[in-house]
Amino acid sequence: MFDLTGRVALVTGAGQNVGAEIALTLAAQGAAVGVNDLFAERAEAVAATIVSAGGRAVGVEADVADLEDVREMVQTVESELGPIDILVNNAGVPPNQEWDLIPFHETAPASWHTWIDINLYGVFNCCHATVQGMIERGWGRIVTIVSEGGRIGEPLMAVYCAAKAGAIGFMKALAKEVAPHGVTANCVALGTLGPPDGDPELVARLARRYPVGRIGRPSDVAPAVVYLASPEAEWVTGQTLPVSGGYTTS
Template sequence: MSVYAARFAGRCAIVTGGASGLGRAVAKRIVAEGGKVVLWDLNVEALADARAQTGATAVVALDVSNPAAVAKAATDSAAALGKLDVLVCSAGITGATAPVHEFPIDSWQRVIDINLNGLFYCCRAVVPHLLANGYGRIVNVASVAGKEGNPNASAYSASKSGVIGLTKSLGKELAGRGVIANALTPATFESPILAQLPQSQVDYMRSKIPMGRLGEVDESAAMICFMASEECSFTTASTFDTSGGRTTF
């Protein structure tokens, strides 16, 4: 059990990409700390297992790049939980590994649709519920790639840079209204998403980390849970770093 046993008591959260990896770890911790969670993910089979493992109240199978589906999921999730207090946007894909002049157009479009447009749709649909409460926490998972750019990962880097910019704008819009929005910029960590990348790309990203290792899911999950809690009360429109020293800005 977490040392913060009741930190999310009475709080209700949506976690996108919640069927595996970072999203699943965050959801499990929120439930362990007294909260209620609805998991959103595209993987129907993994959602069923994740619900059992995390103790989530409900799951929603959807593609976050579909704005109508996201709007309905927000309404349904609010009904299932009774209210919405927290949104953690963790859904994402890496896309192709190729230089810009050879990058497949369909892969570019899909990465932007999931990582940036989908995150926008989620924020757009959930923010009204948070404002109705007069309280909310939004955590958007970006990446150090959004700060520095990774070669041969232009779509992913561009999408995550967009997430940072969107979050800064959103946080400033909501400042003073009880809703805080921040982004997390992790370096590469052990996660199922690494299966989408060639080993050479993983090795490159590890070489950029001064600590000399990949991150662990629980390290970023711990940071997200702070960002999603009442403890994070005077930082908004900002980025929190879990990069082993790779980015310090």
């Protein structure tokens, strides 16, 4: 099951953490992978890991918030690997750090663009540049990585939550548009992930919010993406799958 041999995937923001794990896992299932990041060296390092394991991959530097950049990225991936069948919108900027969280009324309006431009427009741009090809070929999978904050709202990160909620609403609507053409569109909503070597006190404090008793890891996320990207998930669309240790239950 979940064999992606012959499929071509594009994963944005895949130079580290969650995106890198998704790119490596899609490749392990047989997909050729366009590995995007804002930083070329990160993207190329992940692509090189896939290639050295016997897979096909290309690293592509692009800013998902810039539509022209995105169009060029899609062209590069398609000329190197073939038409894109699977788009994973993973690139995102996090809310301010824990010690930096501020109420909405104290935020600087100029800062709002950061979250909206990358976490929402980035998704629009990448879908706009790839969906037509998927429709023409009659098969496609779009998976957007969002946050539980976009589903339920979290204080002190309102604009981040708005951008992620916008991506969820967009994917639901797009799912209905493209469903007749064999294309699905879903979200995966994450709880807090952390590096295993993070500050133990902070990690323990964050873990207390999660019924499963720990914060997440990139390896919790990638298999969910593989499922939604697979042929077996063709009857699942317009959904948001929480991968969050029981943080939310509906």
